[in-house]
Amino acid sequence: MSYVLGHHQYGKAEVRVVRVFRETRESRHDIVDYNVSVTLSGDFDDAHLSGDQTKVLTTDACKNTVNAFAKSAGEAVRTPEAFALALADHFVDDVPQVTTAMIKVEAYAWERIGDHPHAFRHRGDHVRTVTVRRGEGPATVVSGVRDYVLLKTTDSEFHGFYQDAYTTLQPTDDRVMATSVTAQWAHGSAQDTDWDTSYAAVLDALTTAFADSYSYALQQTIWEMGQRALDAASGVAEIRMSCPNKHHFVVDLSPFGLENHQEVFHADDRPYGLIEATVQRSADVDLSAAYDPGQAWS
Template structure:
Protein backbone atom coordinates (compact mmCIF):
# COMPACT_ATOMS: atom_id res chain seq x y z
CA UNK A 1 0.00 0.00 0.00
CA UNK A 2 1.32 3.50 -0.88
CA UNK A 3 0.58 6.93 0.49
CA UNK A 4 1.03 10.57 -0.50
CA UNK A 5 1.86 13.49 1.75
CA UNK A 6 -0.73 15.91 0.38
CA UNK A 7 -0.20 18.89 2.69
CA UNK A 8 2.39 20.02 5.18
CA UNK A 9 3.19 23.03 7.28
CA UNK A 10 5.56 23.58 10.18
CA UNK A 11 6.72 26.53 12.22
CA UNK A 12 7.13 28.15 15.62
CA UNK A 13 4.05 29.05 17.62
CA UNK A 14 3.60 31.93 20.04
CA UNK A 15 6.97 33.62 20.18
CA UNK A 16 6.60 36.32 22.83
CA UNK A 17 8.68 39.37 21.99
CA UNK A 18 8.57 42.75 23.71
CA UNK A 19 10.32 45.64 21.97
CA UNK A 20 11.12 48.86 23.81
CA UNK A 21 11.99 52.03 21.91
CA UNK A 22 13.80 54.46 24.24
CA UNK A 23 14.92 56.84 21.49
CA UNK A 24 12.62 59.66 22.59
CA UNK A 25 11.51 61.21 25.86
CA UNK A 26 8.39 59.02 25.72
CA UNK A 27 9.23 55.34 25.53
CA UNK A 28 7.23 53.01 23.27
CA UNK A 29 6.40 49.39 24.07
CA UNK A 30 5.37 46.81 21.47
CA UNK A 31 4.22 43.54 23.04
CA UNK A 32 3.77 40.78 20.46
CA UNK A 33 2.87 37.11 20.24
CA UNK A 34 4.18 35.85 16.89
CA UNK A 35 3.49 32.55 15.11
CA UNK A 36 5.36 31.55 11.95
CA UNK A 37 4.89 28.68 9.53
CA UNK A 38 6.37 27.48 6.23
CA UNK A 39 4.75 25.38 3.54
CA UNK A 40 6.59 23.84 0.63
CA UNK A 41 8.83 21.04 -0.54
CA UNK A 42 9.59 19.48 2.83
CA UNK A 43 8.35 15.97 2.07
CA UNK A 44 11.67 14.18 2.81
CA UNK A 45 11.58 15.44 6.40
CA UNK A 46 8.18 13.79 6.89
CA UNK A 47 8.71 10.58 4.94
CA UNK A 48 12.39 9.88 5.61
CA UNK A 49 13.46 12.12 8.47
CA UNK A 50 15.77 13.98 6.04
CA UNK A 51 16.03 17.53 7.41
CA UNK A 52 18.36 19.00 4.77
CA UNK A 53 15.62 21.32 3.45
CA UNK A 54 14.29 22.38 6.85
CA UNK A 55 14.73 25.88 8.27
CA UNK A 56 14.40 24.91 11.92
CA UNK A 57 11.60 26.27 14.06
CA UNK A 58 14.32 27.52 16.40
CA UNK A 59 15.77 29.57 13.52
CA UNK A 60 12.28 30.93 12.83
CA UNK A 61 12.02 32.01 16.48
CA UNK A 62 15.44 33.67 16.32
CA UNK A 63 14.42 35.46 13.12
CA UNK A 64 11.53 37.06 15.00
CA UNK A 65 13.88 38.46 17.64
CA UNK A 66 16.59 39.39 15.17
CA UNK A 67 14.21 41.26 12.89
CA UNK A 68 12.72 43.10 15.88
CA UNK A 69 16.22 44.29 16.74
CA UNK A 70 17.30 45.19 13.19
CA UNK A 71 14.16 46.93 11.98
CA UNK A 72 12.20 47.65 15.13
CA UNK A 73 8.54 46.73 15.51
CA UNK A 74 6.05 48.97 13.76
CA UNK A 75 2.48 48.06 13.00
CA UNK A 76 1.72 44.30 13.24
CA UNK A 77 0.94 44.16 9.51
CA UNK A 78 4.29 45.74 8.62
CA UNK A 79 6.21 43.40 10.92
CA UNK A 80 4.37 40.38 9.47
CA UNK A 81 5.26 41.41 5.91
CA UNK A 82 8.93 41.94 6.74
CA UNK A 83 9.12 38.68 8.68
CA UNK A 84 7.48 36.62 5.93
CA UNK A 85 9.91 37.98 3.33
CA UNK A 86 12.86 37.22 5.59
CA UNK A 87 11.68 33.64 6.13
CA UNK A 88 11.21 33.01 2.41
CA UNK A 89 14.68 34.39 1.72
CA UNK A 90 16.16 32.05 4.32
CA UNK A 91 14.22 28.94 3.24
CA UNK A 92 14.61 28.21 -0.51
CA UNK A 93 12.33 25.16 -0.37
CA UNK A 94 9.41 27.11 1.10
CA UNK A 95 6.58 28.11 -1.23
CA UNK A 96 4.51 30.05 1.31
CA UNK A 97 5.32 31.85 4.55
CA UNK A 98 2.53 32.34 7.04
CA UNK A 99 2.79 34.81 9.91
CA UNK A 100 0.28 35.67 12.62
CA UNK A 101 1.07 38.61 14.89
CA UNK A 102 -0.97 39.38 17.99
CA UNK A 103 -0.26 42.72 19.65
CA UNK A 104 -1.24 43.51 23.23
CA UNK A 105 -1.70 47.30 23.41
CA UNK A 106 -0.15 49.34 26.24
CA UNK A 107 -0.69 53.00 27.08
CA UNK A 108 1.64 55.30 29.00
CA UNK A 109 0.85 56.30 32.57
CA UNK A 110 1.50 59.83 33.75
CA UNK A 111 3.99 62.27 32.27
CA UNK A 112 7.19 60.30 32.71
CA UNK A 113 6.72 58.21 29.59
CA UNK A 114 8.15 55.02 31.04
CA UNK A 115 5.25 53.39 32.93
CA UNK A 116 2.38 51.63 31.15
CA UNK A 117 -0.95 49.87 31.62
CA UNK A 118 -2.70 47.38 29.36
CA UNK A 119 -5.04 49.29 27.05
CA UNK A 120 -8.41 47.57 27.34
CA UNK A 121 -9.25 43.92 26.85
CA UNK A 122 -8.73 43.62 23.11
CA UNK A 123 -5.83 42.20 21.13
CA UNK A 124 -4.77 43.54 17.73
CA UNK A 125 -4.10 40.82 15.14
CA UNK A 126 -2.44 40.62 11.72
CA UNK A 127 -2.57 37.42 9.63
CA UNK A 128 -0.45 37.05 6.51
CA UNK A 129 0.23 34.44 3.85
CA UNK A 130 2.97 35.33 1.39
CA UNK A 131 3.42 33.02 -1.64
CA UNK A 132 6.88 33.11 -3.17
CA UNK A 133 6.71 35.55 -6.06
CA UNK A 134 3.07 36.35 -5.32
CA UNK A 135 0.96 39.02 -3.69
CA UNK A 136 0.64 39.03 0.10
CA UNK A 137 -2.74 37.93 1.43
CA UNK A 138 -3.10 40.13 4.49
CA UNK A 139 -5.80 40.48 7.11
CA UNK A 140 -5.87 42.75 10.13
CA UNK A 141 -8.28 42.68 13.00
CA UNK A 142 -9.04 42.52 16.69
CA UNK A 143 -9.85 39.78 19.19
CA UNK A 144 -11.55 39.99 22.57
CA UNK A 145 -13.10 43.41 21.98
CA UNK A 146 -15.91 43.51 24.56
CA UNK A 147 -18.79 45.91 23.87
CA UNK A 148 -22.20 46.45 25.47
CA UNK A 149 -25.19 48.69 24.89
CA UNK A 150 -28.05 49.24 27.33
CA UNK A 151 -30.74 50.32 24.88
CA UNK A 152 -31.59 50.36 21.17
CA UNK A 153 -31.67 46.56 21.06
CA UNK A 154 -34.71 44.31 20.67
CA UNK A 155 -35.46 40.78 19.54
CA UNK A 156 -38.85 39.53 18.35
CA UNK A 157 -40.72 38.00 15.43
CA UNK A 158 -38.59 34.83 15.42
CA UNK A 159 -39.77 31.34 14.45
CA UNK A 160 -41.79 29.55 17.12
CA UNK A 161 -42.24 25.81 17.55
CA UNK A 162 -42.71 23.45 20.51
CA UNK A 163 -39.19 23.93 21.93
CA UNK A 164 -39.23 27.73 21.63
CA UNK A 165 -39.50 29.31 25.09
CA UNK A 166 -37.63 32.59 24.62
CA UNK A 167 -39.77 35.65 25.32
CA UNK A 168 -39.82 38.47 22.83
CA UNK A 169 -38.28 41.74 23.98
CA UNK A 170 -38.33 45.33 22.77
CA UNK A 171 -35.63 46.46 25.19
CA UNK A 172 -32.57 44.49 26.24
CA UNK A 173 -28.87 44.66 26.97
CA UNK A 174 -26.84 43.69 23.93
CA UNK A 175 -23.28 42.59 24.65
CA UNK A 176 -20.67 40.71 22.67
CA UNK A 177 -16.95 39.99 22.44
CA UNK A 178 -15.92 40.89 18.91
CA UNK A 179 -13.54 38.85 16.80
CA UNK A 180 -12.99 40.74 13.55
CA UNK A 181 -10.78 40.21 10.52
CA UNK A 182 -10.61 42.70 7.67
CA UNK A 183 -8.92 41.45 4.50
CA UNK A 184 -6.97 43.82 2.28
CA UNK A 185 -7.87 43.99 -1.39
CA UNK A 186 -5.34 42.43 -3.77
CA UNK A 187 -2.35 44.71 -4.16
CA UNK A 188 -3.40 47.02 -1.33
CA UNK A 189 -1.30 45.53 1.49
CA UNK A 190 2.07 46.93 0.43
CA UNK A 191 2.40 50.62 1.10
CA UNK A 192 -0.88 50.93 3.00
CA UNK A 193 -1.10 53.10 6.09
CA UNK A 194 -1.85 50.16 8.34
CA UNK A 195 -2.23 52.28 11.47
CA UNK A 196 -4.86 54.43 9.73
CA UNK A 197 -6.66 51.37 8.34
CA UNK A 198 -6.77 49.79 11.77
CA UNK A 199 -7.92 52.96 13.51
CA UNK A 200 -10.58 53.61 10.88
CA UNK A 201 -11.86 50.05 10.86
CA UNK A 202 -12.04 49.88 14.64
CA UNK A 203 -13.81 53.24 14.87
CA UNK A 204 -16.33 52.13 12.23
CA UNK A 205 -17.02 48.89 14.11
CA UNK A 206 -17.67 50.70 17.37
CA UNK A 207 -19.73 53.50 15.84
CA UNK A 208 -21.93 50.99 13.99
CA UNK A 209 -22.48 48.92 17.13
CA UNK A 210 -23.41 51.96 19.19
CA UNK A 211 -25.28 53.97 16.60
CA UNK A 212 -28.00 51.76 15.18
CA UNK A 213 -31.12 50.18 16.65
CA UNK A 214 -30.53 46.45 16.63
CA UNK A 215 -33.34 44.06 15.76
CA UNK A 216 -30.97 41.07 15.99
CA UNK A 217 -27.27 40.47 16.55
CA UNK A 218 -27.18 39.22 12.95
CA UNK A 219 -28.31 42.65 11.78
CA UNK A 220 -25.72 44.29 14.01
CA UNK A 221 -22.99 42.10 12.48
CA UNK A 222 -24.01 43.23 8.99
CA UNK A 223 -24.08 46.88 10.02
CA UNK A 224 -20.62 46.63 11.60
CA UNK A 225 -19.09 44.85 8.60
CA UNK A 226 -20.50 47.22 6.00
CA UNK A 227 -19.42 50.22 8.09
CA UNK A 228 -15.81 49.01 8.00
CA UNK A 229 -15.89 48.57 4.22
CA UNK A 230 -17.48 52.00 3.77
CA UNK A 231 -14.77 53.57 5.91
CA UNK A 232 -11.71 51.89 4.38
CA UNK A 233 -11.50 51.42 0.58
CA UNK A 234 -8.29 49.37 1.00
CA UNK A 235 -10.34 46.50 2.39
CA UNK A 236 -12.20 43.86 0.40
CA UNK A 237 -13.84 41.80 3.11
CA UNK A 238 -14.73 41.73 6.80
CA UNK A 239 -15.26 38.53 8.78
CA UNK A 240 -16.97 38.80 12.17
CA UNK A 241 -17.66 36.40 15.01
CA UNK A 242 -20.02 37.74 17.69
CA UNK A 243 -20.90 35.60 20.69
CA UNK A 244 -24.07 36.86 22.34
CA UNK A 245 -23.16 37.66 25.94
CA UNK A 246 -26.62 37.10 27.36
CA UNK A 247 -28.03 39.36 30.09
CA UNK A 248 -31.37 38.16 31.44
CA UNK A 249 -33.78 40.29 33.44
CA UNK A 250 -33.79 39.04 37.03
CA UNK A 251 -37.19 38.14 38.53
CA UNK A 252 -37.49 40.09 41.82
CA UNK A 253 -41.23 39.60 42.31
CA UNK A 254 -40.79 37.11 45.16
CA UNK A 255 -39.16 39.93 47.13
CA UNK A 256 -42.04 42.28 46.41
CA UNK A 257 -39.91 44.30 44.02
CA UNK A 258 -40.54 45.34 40.45
CA UNK A 259 -37.73 45.28 37.90
CA UNK A 260 -38.28 47.81 35.09
CA UNK A 261 -35.29 46.76 32.98
CA UNK A 262 -32.83 47.63 35.73
CA UNK A 263 -31.32 44.47 37.24
CA UNK A 264 -29.94 41.63 35.10
CA UNK A 265 -27.90 38.52 35.60
CA UNK A 266 -25.14 37.73 33.10
CA UNK A 267 -24.81 34.15 31.80
CA UNK A 268 -21.47 33.16 30.28
CA UNK A 269 -22.69 29.91 28.70
CA UNK A 270 -24.32 28.56 26.70
CA UNK A 271 -24.36 31.50 24.31
CA UNK A 272 -25.54 32.27 20.81
CA UNK A 273 -22.69 32.57 18.32
CA UNK A 274 -23.37 34.79 15.33
CA UNK A 275 -20.83 34.75 12.47
CA UNK A 276 -20.68 36.19 8.99
CA UNK A 277 -18.51 37.60 6.22
CA UNK A 278 -19.27 40.83 4.34
CA UNK A 279 -17.51 41.11 0.97
CA UNK A 280 -17.27 44.16 -1.24
CA UNK A 281 -18.86 43.66 -4.67
Protein backbone atom coordinates (compact mmCIF):
# COMPACT_ATOMS: atom_id res chain seq x y z
CA MET A 1 0.00 0.00 0.00
CA SER A 2 1.29 3.43 -0.90
CA TYR A 3 0.81 6.51 1.25
CA VAL A 4 1.10 10.22 0.61
CA LEU A 5 2.79 12.74 2.88
CA GLY A 6 0.31 15.48 3.75
CA HIS A 7 0.91 18.94 5.10
CA HIS A 8 3.92 19.18 7.36
CA GLN A 9 5.70 21.94 9.20
CA TYR A 10 8.24 22.41 11.92
CA GLY A 11 10.00 25.10 13.91
CA LYS A 12 11.01 26.29 17.35
CA ALA A 13 8.33 26.95 19.94
CA GLU A 14 8.36 29.46 22.79
CA VAL A 15 11.69 31.21 22.49
CA ARG A 16 11.75 33.57 25.48
CA VAL A 17 13.62 36.74 24.66
CA VAL A 18 13.86 40.00 26.61
CA ARG A 19 15.36 43.04 24.89
CA VAL A 20 16.60 46.04 26.85
CA PHE A 21 17.05 49.24 24.86
CA ARG A 22 19.93 51.13 26.48
CA GLU A 23 22.77 53.41 25.47
CA THR A 24 24.65 53.29 28.77
CA ARG A 25 24.15 51.78 32.19
CA GLU A 26 23.00 55.16 33.51
CA SER A 27 20.72 56.13 30.60
CA ARG A 28 16.94 55.69 30.47
CA HIS A 29 16.14 52.10 29.50
CA ASP A 30 13.16 50.55 27.71
CA ILE A 31 12.21 46.87 27.72
CA VAL A 32 10.21 44.37 25.69
CA ASP A 33 9.47 40.82 26.81
CA TYR A 34 8.45 38.26 24.17
CA ASN A 35 7.65 34.58 23.77
CA VAL A 36 8.28 33.76 20.10
CA SER A 37 7.34 30.65 18.12
CA VAL A 38 8.57 29.99 14.59
CA THR A 39 6.85 27.57 12.20
CA LEU A 40 8.26 26.84 8.74
CA SER A 41 6.79 25.06 5.71
CA GLY A 42 8.43 24.34 2.36
CA ASP A 43 10.59 21.81 0.56
CA PHE A 44 11.13 19.47 3.48
CA ASP A 45 9.55 16.27 2.16
CA ASP A 46 12.84 14.35 2.10
CA ALA A 47 13.34 14.82 5.84
CA HIS A 48 10.20 12.74 6.38
CA LEU A 49 10.38 10.35 3.43
CA SER A 50 14.06 9.37 3.51
CA GLY A 51 15.59 11.01 6.55
CA ASP A 52 17.60 13.40 4.35
CA GLN A 53 18.17 16.57 6.40
CA THR A 54 20.01 18.50 3.65
CA LYS A 55 17.38 21.25 3.43
CA VAL A 56 16.35 21.34 7.08
CA LEU A 57 17.16 24.57 8.85
CA THR A 58 17.62 23.40 12.42
CA THR A 59 15.17 24.48 15.07
CA ASP A 60 18.22 25.60 17.05
CA ALA A 61 19.02 28.00 14.20
CA CYS A 62 15.44 29.29 14.42
CA LYS A 63 16.01 30.04 18.11
CA ASN A 64 19.33 31.72 17.35
CA THR A 65 17.69 33.84 14.65
CA VAL A 66 15.09 35.11 17.10
CA ASN A 67 17.79 36.08 19.59
CA ALA A 68 20.01 37.68 16.94
CA PHE A 69 17.13 39.66 15.44
CA ALA A 70 16.26 40.94 18.92
CA LYS A 71 19.48 42.93 18.51
CA SER A 72 19.88 43.40 14.75
CA ALA A 73 16.29 44.30 13.84
CA GLY A 74 16.63 47.60 15.66
CA GLU A 75 13.48 49.64 16.19
CA ALA A 76 11.32 46.85 14.73
CA VAL A 77 11.85 44.93 17.95
CA ARG A 78 9.87 47.50 19.93
CA THR A 79 6.51 46.15 18.72
CA PRO A 80 5.65 42.46 18.40
CA GLU A 81 4.02 42.94 14.98
CA ALA A 82 7.07 44.61 13.44
CA PHE A 83 9.41 42.06 15.04
CA ALA A 84 7.34 39.15 13.71
CA LEU A 85 7.27 40.69 10.24
CA ALA A 86 11.05 41.05 10.22
CA LEU A 87 11.49 37.41 11.21
CA ALA A 88 8.96 36.14 8.67
CA ASP A 89 10.58 38.13 5.86
CA HIS A 90 13.98 36.70 6.76
CA PHE A 91 12.91 33.07 6.75
CA VAL A 92 11.01 33.35 3.46
CA ASP A 93 13.43 35.64 1.62
CA ASP A 94 16.76 34.28 2.87
CA VAL A 95 16.17 30.52 3.28
CA PRO A 96 15.45 29.20 -0.26
CA GLN A 97 13.56 26.06 0.74
CA VAL A 98 11.13 27.92 3.03
CA THR A 99 7.89 28.87 1.28
CA THR A 100 5.80 29.89 4.29
CA ALA A 101 6.76 31.20 7.73
CA MET A 102 4.36 31.73 10.60
CA ILE A 103 5.64 33.76 13.53
CA LYS A 104 3.63 33.89 16.76
CA VAL A 105 4.54 36.33 19.50
CA GLU A 106 3.19 36.75 23.00
CA ALA A 107 4.16 40.11 24.49
CA TYR A 108 4.23 40.57 28.25
CA ALA A 109 3.67 44.12 29.44
CA TRP A 110 6.00 45.98 31.77
CA GLU A 111 5.57 49.56 32.93
CA ARG A 112 8.07 51.96 34.39
CA ILE A 113 8.00 52.42 38.19
CA GLY A 114 7.29 56.11 38.54
CA ASP A 115 9.84 57.93 36.41
CA HIS A 116 12.68 55.57 37.32
CA PRO A 117 15.02 55.22 34.33
CA HIS A 118 15.47 51.46 34.60
CA ALA A 119 13.03 49.91 37.06
CA PHE A 120 9.81 48.26 35.91
CA ARG A 121 6.82 46.32 37.22
CA HIS A 122 4.69 43.77 35.44
CA ARG A 123 1.42 45.28 34.19
CA GLY A 124 -1.73 43.16 34.27
CA ASP A 125 -2.34 39.51 33.57
CA HIS A 126 -3.51 39.81 29.97
CA VAL A 127 -1.16 38.99 27.11
CA ARG A 128 -0.76 40.80 23.79
CA THR A 129 -0.58 38.34 20.90
CA VAL A 130 0.54 38.50 17.28
CA THR A 131 0.43 36.01 14.41
CA VAL A 132 2.28 36.88 11.19
CA ARG A 133 2.05 34.55 8.19
CA ARG A 134 4.25 35.17 5.14
CA GLY A 135 4.12 33.08 1.99
CA GLU A 136 4.53 34.01 -1.64
CA GLY A 137 2.34 37.09 -1.34
CA PRO A 138 2.25 39.90 1.22
CA ALA A 139 2.38 39.00 4.89
CA THR A 140 -0.81 38.88 6.92
CA VAL A 141 -0.87 40.29 10.44
CA VAL A 142 -3.28 39.31 13.20
CA SER A 143 -2.99 41.18 16.48
CA GLY A 144 -4.77 40.11 19.63
CA VAL A 145 -5.18 39.87 23.36
CA ARG A 146 -5.60 36.86 25.65
CA ASP A 147 -6.83 36.51 29.24
CA TYR A 148 -8.33 40.00 29.31
CA VAL A 149 -10.75 39.74 32.24
CA LEU A 150 -13.70 42.15 32.34
CA LEU A 151 -16.57 42.33 34.84
CA LYS A 152 -19.52 44.56 35.58
CA THR A 153 -21.84 44.21 38.54
CA THR A 154 -25.12 45.18 36.86
CA ASP A 155 -26.61 46.39 33.54
CA SER A 156 -26.78 42.79 32.38
CA GLU A 157 -29.84 40.61 31.84
CA PHE A 158 -30.56 37.16 30.46
CA HIS A 159 -34.13 36.05 29.91
CA GLY A 160 -36.59 35.08 27.18
CA PHE A 161 -34.42 32.13 26.13
CA TYR A 162 -35.70 28.90 24.61
CA GLN A 163 -36.67 26.29 27.18
CA ASP A 164 -36.91 22.53 26.83
CA ALA A 165 -37.36 19.62 29.24
CA TYR A 166 -33.79 20.05 30.55
CA THR A 167 -33.86 23.82 31.11
CA THR A 168 -33.50 24.78 34.77
CA LEU A 169 -31.79 28.17 34.50
CA GLN A 170 -33.93 30.95 35.93
CA PRO A 171 -34.34 34.19 33.95
CA THR A 172 -32.75 37.29 35.43
CA ASP A 173 -32.95 41.01 34.78
CA ASP A 174 -29.95 41.88 36.97
CA ARG A 175 -26.73 39.89 37.12
CA VAL A 176 -22.96 40.09 37.30
CA MET A 177 -21.45 39.63 33.86
CA ALA A 178 -17.80 38.65 33.62
CA THR A 179 -15.63 37.17 30.91
CA SER A 180 -12.02 36.54 29.95
CA VAL A 181 -11.66 37.86 26.43
CA THR A 182 -9.53 36.23 23.77
CA ALA A 183 -9.66 38.46 20.72
CA GLN A 184 -7.80 38.37 17.43
CA TRP A 185 -8.10 41.05 14.78
CA ALA A 186 -6.82 40.81 11.23
CA HIS A 187 -5.30 43.86 9.60
CA GLY A 188 -6.22 44.60 6.01
CA SER A 189 -2.66 45.68 5.27
CA ALA A 190 0.69 45.40 7.03
CA GLN A 191 1.95 48.64 5.51
CA ASP A 192 2.48 51.86 7.46
CA THR A 193 0.61 50.71 10.56
CA ASP A 194 1.43 52.21 13.94
CA TRP A 195 1.10 48.91 15.78
CA ASP A 196 1.09 50.25 19.33
CA THR A 197 -1.50 52.90 18.54
CA SER A 198 -3.72 50.41 16.74
CA TYR A 199 -3.47 47.88 19.57
CA ALA A 200 -4.26 50.47 22.22
CA ALA A 201 -7.25 51.75 20.21
CA VAL A 202 -8.77 48.29 19.83
CA LEU A 203 -8.19 47.34 23.47
CA ASP A 204 -9.75 50.60 24.64
CA ALA A 205 -12.72 50.09 22.32
CA LEU A 206 -13.33 46.57 23.63
CA THR A 207 -13.11 47.81 27.20
CA THR A 208 -15.38 50.81 26.88
CA ALA A 209 -17.95 48.90 24.81
CA PHE A 210 -18.15 46.23 27.50
CA ALA A 211 -18.59 48.85 30.19
CA ASP A 212 -20.99 51.18 28.40
CA SER A 213 -23.30 48.77 26.57
CA TYR A 214 -26.38 47.55 28.39
CA SER A 215 -26.26 43.78 27.95
CA TYR A 216 -29.18 41.51 27.19
CA ALA A 217 -26.76 38.62 26.59
CA LEU A 218 -23.03 38.11 26.23
CA GLN A 219 -23.67 37.48 22.51
CA GLN A 220 -25.06 40.98 22.09
CA THR A 221 -22.20 42.47 24.10
CA ILE A 222 -19.66 40.78 21.82
CA TRP A 223 -21.42 42.30 18.83
CA GLU A 224 -21.20 45.76 20.41
CA MET A 225 -17.52 45.25 21.29
CA GLY A 226 -16.66 44.11 17.77
CA GLN A 227 -18.35 47.07 16.13
CA ARG A 228 -16.62 49.49 18.47
CA ALA A 229 -13.23 47.90 17.70
CA LEU A 230 -13.71 48.26 13.93
CA ASP A 231 -14.77 51.88 14.40
CA ALA A 232 -11.63 52.56 16.43
CA ALA A 233 -9.08 51.06 14.01
CA SER A 234 -9.71 51.65 10.31
CA GLY A 235 -6.96 49.23 9.28
CA VAL A 236 -8.63 46.26 10.97
CA ALA A 237 -10.67 44.11 8.57
CA GLU A 238 -12.33 41.85 11.14
CA ILE A 239 -12.17 40.80 14.76
CA ARG A 240 -12.77 37.36 16.25
CA MET A 241 -13.70 37.03 19.90
CA SER A 242 -13.94 34.05 22.20
CA CYS A 243 -15.56 34.90 25.54
CA PRO A 244 -16.24 32.39 28.31
CA ASN A 245 -19.04 33.38 30.65
CA LYS A 246 -17.40 33.57 34.08
CA HIS A 247 -20.47 32.77 36.13
CA HIS A 248 -21.26 34.47 39.43
CA PHE A 249 -24.10 32.85 41.36
CA VAL A 250 -26.00 34.60 44.14
CA VAL A 251 -25.38 32.81 47.45
CA ASP A 252 -28.47 31.79 49.43
CA LEU A 253 -28.03 33.47 52.82
CA SER A 254 -31.56 32.76 54.06
CA PRO A 255 -30.40 29.93 56.41
CA PHE A 256 -28.58 32.66 58.34
CA GLY A 257 -31.54 35.02 58.43
CA LEU A 258 -29.91 37.33 55.89
CA GLU A 259 -31.21 38.81 52.66
CA ASN A 260 -28.92 38.89 49.65
CA HIS A 261 -29.84 41.56 47.12
CA GLN A 262 -27.18 40.85 44.46
CA GLU A 263 -24.41 41.48 46.98
CA VAL A 264 -22.71 38.16 47.80
CA PHE A 265 -21.78 35.76 44.97
CA HIS A 266 -20.01 32.47 44.38
CA ALA A 267 -17.61 32.69 41.43
CA ASP A 268 -17.65 29.38 39.55
CA ASP A 269 -14.92 28.66 36.99
CA ARG A 270 -16.41 25.57 35.30
CA PRO A 271 -18.40 24.49 33.49
CA TYR A 272 -18.86 27.73 31.62
CA GLY A 273 -20.73 29.02 28.63
CA LEU A 274 -18.41 29.85 25.73
CA ILE A 275 -19.59 32.49 23.28
CA GLU A 276 -17.63 33.15 20.06
CA ALA A 277 -18.27 35.46 17.14
CA THR A 278 -16.60 37.34 14.29
CA VAL A 279 -17.44 40.93 13.38
CA GLN A 280 -16.39 41.81 9.83
CA ARG A 281 -16.35 44.87 7.63
CA SER A 282 -17.26 42.65 4.70
CA ALA A 283 -18.22 38.99 4.35
CA ASP A 284 -16.62 38.91 0.90
CA VAL A 285 -13.05 38.57 2.22
CA ASP A 286 -11.89 35.27 3.71
CA LEU A 287 -9.08 35.86 6.20
CA SER A 288 -9.24 32.48 7.95
CA ALA A 289 -5.76 31.46 6.73
CA ALA A 290 -4.20 34.41 8.56
CA TYR A 291 -5.06 33.18 12.05
CA ASP A 292 -3.14 31.03 14.44
CA PRO A 293 -4.73 27.60 13.95
CA GLY A 294 -4.22 26.88 17.63
CA GLN A 295 -6.52 29.76 18.59
CA ALA A 296 -8.74 30.41 15.60
CA TRP A 297 -12.07 28.69 15.34
CA SER A 298 -14.67 28.31 12.64
